[in-house]
Amino acid sequence: MSDNNFLQKKRKKTNNNNNNNTEKKKFQEKSNNEMLKQSEKFISECKKHPLSITFPSQPEIHPDSKCLTFTIHKTFNKARASTLTLPHGSVPTPIYMPVGTKGAMKGLLSCDLERMNCKLMLSNTYHLAFEPGDEFLKQNFEDNNNKNAIHNYMKWNNNVLTDSGGFQIASLTSISVRSEEGVEFISHAENDNRHILLTPEKSISIQNNIGSDIIMCLDDVITPISSINEIYDACERSIRWLDRCIKSHKKKDMQNLFGIVQGGIDLNLREIACTEMEKRNLPGYAIGGMAGGESKEDFWKVVDTCTNYLPFNKPRYLMGIGYPIDLVVCSLLGVDMFDCVFATRTARFGNAFTNFGLRKISKEENKYCFDEPIDKECDCEVCKKYSKSYLYYIFNKNPRGAVLLSFHNVYYLLRLVGRIRESILNEKVNEFVEEFVSKYYGEKGCPQWVVNALRKAGCDVRFLEQFPKLNDDYESFENEN
Numbered sequence: 289m290s291d292n293n294f295l296q297k298k299r300k301k302t303n304n305n306n307n308n309n310t311e312k313k314k315f316q317e318k319s320n321n322e323m324l325k326q327s328e329k330f331i332s333e334c335k336k337h338p339l340s341i342t343f344p345s346q347p348e349i350h351p352d353s354k355c356l357t358f359t360i361h362k363t364f365n366k367a368r369a370s371t372l373t374l375p376h377g378s379v380p381t382p383i384y385m386p387v388g389t390k391g392a393m394k395g396l397l398s399c400d401l402e403r404m405n406c407k408l409m410l411s412n413t414y415h416l417a418f419e420p421g422d423e424f425l426k427q428n429f430e431d432n433n434n435k436n437a438i439h440n441y442m443k444w445n446n447n448v449l450t451d452s453g454g455f456q457i458a459s460l461t462s463i464s465v466r467s468e469e470g471v472e473f474i475s476h477a478e479n480d481n482r483h484i485l486l487t488p489e490k491s492i493s494i495q496n497n498i499g500s501d502i503i504m505c506l507d508d509v510i511t512p513i514s515s516i517n518e519i520y521d522a523c524e525r526s527i528r529w530l531d532r533c534i535k536s537h538k539k540k541d542m543q544n545l546f547g548i549v550q551g552g553i554d555l556n557l558r559e560i561a562c563t564e565m566e567k568r569n570l571p572g573y574a575i576g577g578m579a580g581g582e583s584k585e586d587f588w589k590v591v592d593t594c595t596n597y598l599p600f601n602k603p604r605y606l607m608g609i610g611y612p613i614d615l616v617v618c619s620l621l622g623v624d625m626f627d628c629v630f631a632t633r634t635a636r637f638g639n640a641f642t643n644f645g646l647r648k649i650s651k652e653e654n655k656y657c658f659d660e661p662i663d664k665e666c667d668c669e670v671c672k673k674y675s676k677s678y679l680y681y682i683f684n685k686n687p688r689g690a691v692l693l694s695f696h697n698v699y700y701l702l703r704l705v706g707r708i709r710e711s712i713l714n715e716k717v718n719e720f721v722e723e724f725v726s727k728y729y730g731e732k733g734c735p736q737w738v739v740n741a742l743r744k745a746g747c748d749v750r751f752l753e754q755f756p757k758l759n760d761d762y763e764s765f766e767n768e769n
């Protein structure tokens with residue numbers, strides 16, 4: 289069967305479960321074969337040109353943005369307290385962006401985020417392309433005088449950033465096939481055999497229809513622990529795709545295209561990718577491909593390298609990172625924007641962020657905490673109103689339990705980046721770091737990577753000399769689960 293017929297056949301939606309399973313299985317086989325072919329190609333190419341890297345000699349240059357300003361108010365070494373002004377208002381940075389995958393967060397409404405004073409949230413192109421669908425959003429856009437498509441749809445007046453679908457190349461490998469043209473997905477949903485060929489042009493066109501304030505280039509995402517040949521290949525391809533994204537972006541006066549630095553944990557490659565990014569004069573830049581199994585020591589070094597080489601006067605966004613300690617360390621290394629689903633995902637498992645590490649609400653000891661909130665230092669609606677005992681009792685019996693914990697966790701991260709910002713503005717960074725790290729790890733001690741990264745960020749870490757040193761992969765919440 290020709291490839292064309294194969295795809296045509298699969299594009300016919302069927303409601304038959306058995307057929308669906310066969311379809312998905314066939315697609316997965318195709319995906320595996322394609323990956324095998326590609327890795328054979330990598331190896332033969334690398335034998336010819338070991339780890340050579342070439343980028344287009346004439347990069348696409350983005351015009352200066354007319355719909356983004358980035359004002360740096362104060363710095364502490366590489367860390368900055370800034371204001372990012374976008375079409376839907378100003379955003380104080382550093383900022384954490386909550387994730388509303390299909391235009392809605394799990395458990396929280398837009399009005400909840402507004403009450404938390406959240407100014408920028410994230411939504412996913414891949415998911416929106418399937419539901420409600422590209423054509424639906426395009427129509428919504430046109431019905432609203434060419435503005436506010438996603439904002440109007442989800443009743444959110446503040447800013448939206450959409451990812452490009454690149455992350456799903458890495459997270460949905462079994463239902464995607466990658467080529468130079470783009471990546472073909474079959475829907476992840478059960479009983480849905482729809483396909484989408486996500487090319488750089490298609491990703492930008494969908495994001496143009498979505499109407500988000502910041503749109504991301506389609507990048508070839510692989511995990512940082514992939515082979516070096518794959519990392520070089522994906523990094524090169526990401527730059528070629530970036531040029532296609534810049535060329536096809538139709539709404540440069542309304543939406544800001546960010547480039548994404550790839551390069552795994554190879555610091556030289558990250559430096560080269562940053563230099564290529566800068567040539568293209570984009571409104572902002574992201575560091576992608578992290579949190580994929582690399583060590584924490586490699587993780588902070590990649591962030592540190594990228595913030596050394598990305599332009600000083602443009603916003604920098606670290607994709608998919610959202611543990612409290614990561615927000616502190618990476619803000620101090622010069623990152624301005626973060627996003628992560630962990631805050632709401634871990635809430636659904638009954639875990640709450642606190643200044644003293646993650647706490648599991650279903651622990652027996654919480655039964656009797658009638659007068660104590662989740663975090664006595666938190667001033668969110670949940671902590672002001674409800675005791676740990678109340679949350680303990682409703683968590684397993686009522687879906688509102690996960691909603692209340694999600695509210696607290698998102699608020700906690702928004703407040704945390706706000707505290708980092710205040711400490712930069714008030715020249716109290718060292719005081720903030722000492723208070724935060726001492727409480728977060730307590731007497732258990734602090735991982736060496738945190739000490740190393742904070743020292744590199746220019747913080748006074750003498751207070752940590754007395755702390756016991758924990759394994760680098762230790763997270764403050766591991767012992768709480």
Ligand SMILES: [Zn+2]
Binds near residue numbers: 663666668670672699
């Ligand atoms: Zn709270």
